[in-house]
Amino acid sequence: MAKVEVLFFDVLGTVVDWRGSIATDAQAFLQRHDAAGIDARALADAWIGRYSASSAAVRSGQRPFVPLDQLNLENLHASLDQFGLAPASFPAAELETLNQAWHRLRPWPDSVPGIARLKERYIVAPLSDCNTRLLADMAKHGGLPWDAILGADITGAYKPAPQVYLRACELLGVTPDRAMLVAAHDYDLDAARGCGLHTAYVHRPHAGDPSKAGAAPRPAGWDYAADSLTELVAKLP
């Protein structure tokens, strides 16, 4: 096994609690706008649940690349509509502030200490569908100690397109066999493995994309598996 120099991390669900964080911000938004009767967690899950289909439209070439910030804003409009709230009834700045919830996603409790320890041995970097500014804000807000940040807007593509993984390896100066993806999602690890990267699965029971129904079985067959990033520290060479 080639010496791994770079650890890439999926972010949404793997490093940060997207569902919980967005629900918190959605609840504050609903309360400010006299709509506290709406279930903030359901609204958050509806919003997050639209992400996969909207990025798939870019992946398939149905529309040109746009950064996640823009997909999120479109999906927020659609989700508000779905809950009977007309987007046009809110000031644009208020919707923009809520959309910025993605820039403030909270790390899981083990993420910052785990990444800080792994940083002593590896170059650590996110490999995410988020755009660069979003990732930079999130890191600043949550104290994520990345060595480098590569947003989807750098490659102009969304996972699991192979060029996302290959371009990230190229920019960090490694062949794929000297890199590893750390992720909570099967499809992501599968694509990384297909590109020649090593794989580490992190079990995040509440990380799943809510648009994909049913409890995902705990996958096997990855190079490493752990229940947290701090647990992963002890398992990696």
Next chain:
Amino acid sequence: MAKVEVLFFDVLGTVVDWRGSIATDAQAFLQRHDAAGIDARALADAWIGRYSASSAAVRSGQRPFVPLDQLNLENLHASLDQFGLAPASFPAAELETLNQAWHRLRPWPDSVPGIARLKERYIVAPLSDCNTRLLADMAKHGGLPWDAILGADITGAYKPAPQVYLRACELLGVTPDRAMLVAAHDYDLDAARGCGLHTAYVHRPHAGDPSKAGAAPRPAGWDYAADSLTELVAKLP
């Protein structure tokens, strides 16, 4: 004046002491290879002095983009030749190790504390001709607390090409009037200003490209000027 959100930093000469750092590594290399009679500082300056012409060949379209690591290795060969040392007489791994001196360039004493303080108010990121892996290694080695790293290999262009500055602004989600370049070199600040960025000049008496003869006059007319990054902290809003 629009609120500046992002501070970009030129790196070579502005943040790190490239001439001093490379001379130190060159001296160790020359001693290991029984060539201590050669002036390490002169060899370092010859090597650095070739950088401008080699990146200009990319800028002019004379050759396709290659990362700085590759230009540096070619320039190292030419510089050794110039001092009567045949590159082929050294093991390739030894030349590669010396070339990696650029990944270990030492920050000026005020750089880490200055950037750390500025990071409390702005997003701080290098905007450099160095490639991403080089910048990530340099940050890790020297403790530079960047919020994001944008290497020249992301844009595939060298300064002062306008797309370098404009693409960096785009990736960090700001219009140029919400960004500022901090640099010790006139041509760089001039190009940034031409793209609509604000400018901060840092006076680094020993930062100049040694290929450009004569003492550069201390320039004026930039939005801010300081003798160090810690001094700049007090001058910026």
